[in-house]
Amino acid sequence: MALLIAGERSGVGKTTVTLALLAALQRWQLSVQSFKVGPDYIDPMFHQAVTGRPCRNLDPVLTSEAYIQQCFSNHSRKVDYALVEGVMGLFDGASGADDWASTAHIARLLNLPILLVLDCSRLSRSVAAVAHGYRSFDPQLQIAGLVLNRVGSERHLDLLKTALAPLNLPILGILHRHDAITIPDRHLGLVPTAELPELQHLIDQLASLGQQSFNWPHLLPLLTTASSPTPYPPPPIPHPPPPHPLRLAIAHDRAFSFYYPDNLDFLNQLGAELLFWSPLTDPDLPPGASGLYFGGGFPELFAAELSENWAAQQAVKAAILAGMPTYAECGGLMYLAESLIDFEGQNWKMVGVLPTTAVMGKRLTLGYRRALAQQDSPLMPIGTTVWGHEFHRSSLTLLPQPALYQIQGYDPASAVSQEGWCQYQLHASYVHLHWGGRPEIPARFLDYCARFAQTQP
Structure with a gap:
C-alpha cells in the first residue's frame, strides 16, 4: 500500500503537498520512497533532495504497465512508506480523450488510495460538488481523503467543512494561503535543485508545514508499505555483464x-x-x-x-x-x-x-x-x-x-x-x-x- 497525491487540475499544489509530506517523514527519520507519474525530471529532483532516494517515474507511455508494477513493487518494498505524486488533473491522460497514462490510470494499476488536493481559493459551498464529482466519476477509484489548499481564513474553512460534511470524505490536510512556499520556476518548469542555494531552508520550511498541516494518525496507515505485493522479477538482462567494467x-x-x-x-x-x-x-x-x-x-x-x-x-x-x-x-x-x-x-x-x-x-x-x-x-x-x-x-x-x-x-x-x-x-x-x-x-x-x-x- 502507498498513497497517491492527485489534483483536480494542474496548479492546485500537488508538488507542494507531496514535498511537505515527504519532508515531514524525513524529519521524523522515517524511510520513504517517492514516485512521480509521467515523464517529468524536475519534480523528482526535489523528491530526491528531500528523501535522499532517487524518485522513480511511472509512465506507461514511455515504459509499460508491467514495468510500472515491477518498478513500484520492488522499490517500495525497501522502505516503510511510499508516496506517489500524480500529474495534471486526476483523469487527464496522454491523449486528452481518455485517461491512459493519467494519475487515475496509475491508481487503478497499482490499487492505490488517493489523496485529492483541492484549490479552495475561489470556492466555498461549490467545493462539495467538485469533491463529489471526482469521487463518483470513476467508481473503481478510492478517494481516501482531501487536502484543502489555499484556504483564506477560519471563516472560509468553516464554510468548506460545512459543505463537505455530507460527503463523509475525511479532510486530511489543510493549507492556508499564508502557508504558501514559493519554489522558483522558469521556461521549462521549476528551477532545478542544484541551482537553489537556499534549498535546505526550503526543505526545512516544507517539513514544518508538513508536520503542522496534516492528519498524521489517519495518513500514516495509508502510506505504509507493509502490505506491498510480492516483488516482480526485474527485466531480463540481455547478456552477461562484461568481465571488466x-x-x-x-x-x-x-x-x-x-x-x-x-x-x-x-x-x-x-x-x-x-x-x-x-x-x-x-x-x-x-x-x-x-x-x-x-x-x-x-x-x-x-x-x-x-x-x-x-x-x-x-x-x-x-x-x-x-x-x-x-x-x-x-x-x-x-x-x-x-x-x-x-x-x-x-x-x-x-x-x-x-x-x-x-x-x-x-x-x-x-x-x-x-x-x-x-x-x-x-x-x-x-x-x-x-x-x-x-x-x-x-x-x-x-x-x-x-x-x-x-x-x-x-x-x-x-x-x-x-x-x-x-x-x-x-x-x-x-x-x-x-x-x-x-x-x-x-x-x-x-x-x-x-x-x-x-x-x-
Whole structure:
C-alpha cells in the first residue's frame, strides 16, 4: 500500500503537498520512497533532495504497465512508506480523450488510495460538488481523503467543512494561503535543485508545514508499505555483464541533469562503471572512458561557461570523431552543435560535432513521440520503434539528411517529421527515452562501447 497525491487540475499544489509530506517523514527519520507519474525530471529532483532516494517515474507511455508494477513493487518494498505524486488533473491522460497514462490510470494499476488536493481559493459551498464529482466519476477509484489548499481564513474553512460534511470524505490536510512556499520556476518548469542555494531552508520550511498541516494518525496507515505485493522479477538482462567494467562518462552538472535513475541502474546492472563529470568545469573526460552519455538540462543558461571550457569541448569532439559511442538527449544534442544562440540572441561556440546551431525561442515543443529509427545507431537497429517525449524551447538551423528518426505525436493523425542525428558512433536527438522494459537498448549501447574499448591501447 502507498498513497497517491492527485489534483483536480494542474496548479492546485500537488508538488507542494507531496514535498511537505515527504519532508515531514524525513524529519521524523522515517524511510520513504517517492514516485512521480509521467515523464517529468524536475519534480523528482526535489523528491530526491528531500528523501535522499532517487524518485522513480511511472509512465506507461514511455515504459509499460508491467514495468510500472515491477518498478513500484520492488522499490517500495525497501522502505516503510511510499508516496506517489500524480500529474495534471486526476483523469487527464496522454491523449486528452481518455485517461491512459493519467494519475487515475496509475491508481487503478497499482490499487492505490488517493489523496485529492483541492484549490479552495475561489470556492466555498461549490467545493462539495467538485469533491463529489471526482469521487463518483470513476467508481473503481478510492478517494481516501482531501487536502484543502489555499484556504483564506477560519471563516472560509468553516464554510468548506460545512459543505463537505455530507460527503463523509475525511479532510486530511489543510493549507492556508499564508502557508504558501514559493519554489522558483522558469521556461521549462521549476528551477532545478542544484541551482537553489537556499534549498535546505526550503526543505526545512516544507517539513514544518508538513508536520503542522496534516492528519498524521489517519495518513500514516495509508502510506505504509507493509502490505506491498510480492516483488516482480526485474527485466531480463540481455547478456552477461562484461568481465571488466566498461567506464562510461556521464555529463552531470547544472547544465546537464535530466536522467532517469532507472536508465543509470540499467547501465550499472549491465556492467558499466558510471563516471560523472562536468562539461562546465572539468578540463577533460574521465580517464579510461569508452562511451559518453549527455542527458538533457539547461545548456542555454550556462552557454557562456560551456563555451569558455574550450578544453572540455575539444576532448569531447576528439572522442566522438575517434568513434567513441555517444548518446546525447536534447540539451546534450544542443551542446554537440556548432553553436548555441541563447534567449538574448548571443551566439556561443559549442563542441561542433553536429553541423547545426541550436536557437532558443518562445515556442515550447512538448509531448510524447513515437520514433521509428531510420538508421542503425549505437542504441538501436534500423526499424526499431520507441516511445519518448520532447520538452524544449530550442530549434536547429539545419536538420540532418538523412535523419535518425521518423517521429509522430501521440495522436495517430498528427504530422510525421524527421529528427535526430546519427554519425560517427553518435546517437543525438531531442527525444528523451526511458529504458524501462527495453534493456536491449542500453545493452546494445554498451556492446558498442566494449568494441570501441578493444580498439584502444
